[in-house]
Amino acid sequence: MENNGRKKILVAPLNWGLGHATRCIPIIKALLDYNFEPIIASDGDALELLKKEFPELNAIELPSYNITYPKKGKGLRKKLLSDSPRFMKTIKKERRLIKLLAETEGLSGIISDNRFGVRAKDIPTIFITHQLKVLSGSTTWLSTKLHQNIISKFDECWVPDHKGANNLSGDLGHGTFDKIQLKYIGPLSRFQKQKTNKIYDLIVLLSGPEPQRTILEQKLLNELEHFNGNVRFVRGLIKNSQTKQTQNNLTVYNYMTTQELEKSINESALVLSRSGYTTIMDLAKLEKKAFFIPTPGQFEQEYLARRLKDDKIIPSCNQDDFKIEMLNSIEDYSGFKSSPFQTDYENLFSLF
Incomplete structure (x- = not known):
């Protein structure tokens, strides 16, 4: 079910701060440039931000993970562990909703930015993350293994970073990872540098x-x-x-x-x-x-x-x-020095 020949691509960032949503903005713009029809899906502030940026696009509310932090930062790992049964229920709700959307909207592709349940059978699925290695203190090995197991269920994993030594994510986004189809797509930003006076x-x-x-x-x-x-x-x-x-x-x-x-x-x-x-x-x-x-x-x-x-x-x-x-x-300190990179969207979108 394509609309005037335009393939529908679901773009679904995690609602954990605004970063996952904002880094999806250049991807959504690129989909429009390449004549796809993006459908945005998230919850909370992430969804509201994307609706303000793209008021003309279809927007769908997904089940909320309701991620909150303890007042004492050192209690985060314990809190996330105690919240894990609720997270699993949310992921199952996501899976059911995405299956329904795939059928009713006639989706040709899915791009999930750290939403574990946003995937469907027989449709090309992308997982975006810069955390191939998930740091969690003494349990880093376990959190990394669990995360990589989830990523492996997607057709491709797009890492928004440079592949080589001159990168931004360090150990988080680099290493040897089996069973994951990795593509380093370069840093993503919705902004452009401007020459302007400092006000x-x-x-x-x-x-x-x-x-x-x-x-x-x-x-x-x-x-x-x-x-x-x-x-x-x-x-x-x-x-x-x-x-x-x-x-x-x-x-x-x-x-x-x-x-x-x-x-x-x-x-x-x-x-x-x-x-x-x-x-x-x-x-x-x-x-x-x-x-x-x-x-x-x-x-x-x-x-x-x-x-x-x-x-x-x-x-x-x-x-x-x-x-x-x-x-x-x-x-x-030196501050950031830009390393120019042009994301090859034509190649990335060929999966759809």
Whole structure:
């Protein structure tokens, strides 16, 4: 059941922060450019963000994993373990819904960004991840094995990174992995670097599961009372309408569209944010200087931040330790230098 000859491709990112959804934006745009008909599917803020970016596309709500973080980061592994029975139920619900969608929509392909249940028999299925190795402390071997077992059920795994040594994901996205059809597609970013005057001294970008998003927001707002420069503060809360509050040198937005955010980051001298992988891809594309505060207990973000700090590219610190004066250390780090890469979408989409 194709619409005017256009093949329908389901694109379904995980709703865990906004990174999975935002890195799917260039893929959705490329599908449109190549005359496919993308159907977007997710839940929560991830779905709302994509609906705002692509209001003309069919949008489907998927069952929610309801991922939240403990207030104490070191309890994350235990909480995820206790939540695993609920996750498994959600994955089964996903599978049933995707099977139905495949039939009713006449899908020609499925692209899942870290949604385990978004696959169907007899339809080409793609799994997007930068975590072939899943860090979980002493249980890394087990979490990695489980993740790779899930990935192997998909036809291909697209890794949004460079294949060689000059990469962004390090050990997370590189190594020897059996039974997985890997394709390194290059870093994904919805942004373009612009030559512009620097208007803001700092832009703060927040995202991620609660309650850690709110905990960091409150801490940074308190710290910014002692910052003299002009600041744009993006809370990462997707609502029906945009709100904007200005007090002295600080302007706070609940969210920004891609176009607004691209402009604001380009116009900012420094970036303060989590060390999520999508953020790293975006800031590398824009060649920015930044300071990272990894989400407490999230081994992936802690690893990425530590790697960039050790390589003298981006400084970082633990959430509890952050003081606004630490931004001065950015001068001692190189910042991101872009490594140009053109994703070969024609080759990737030939699977469909």
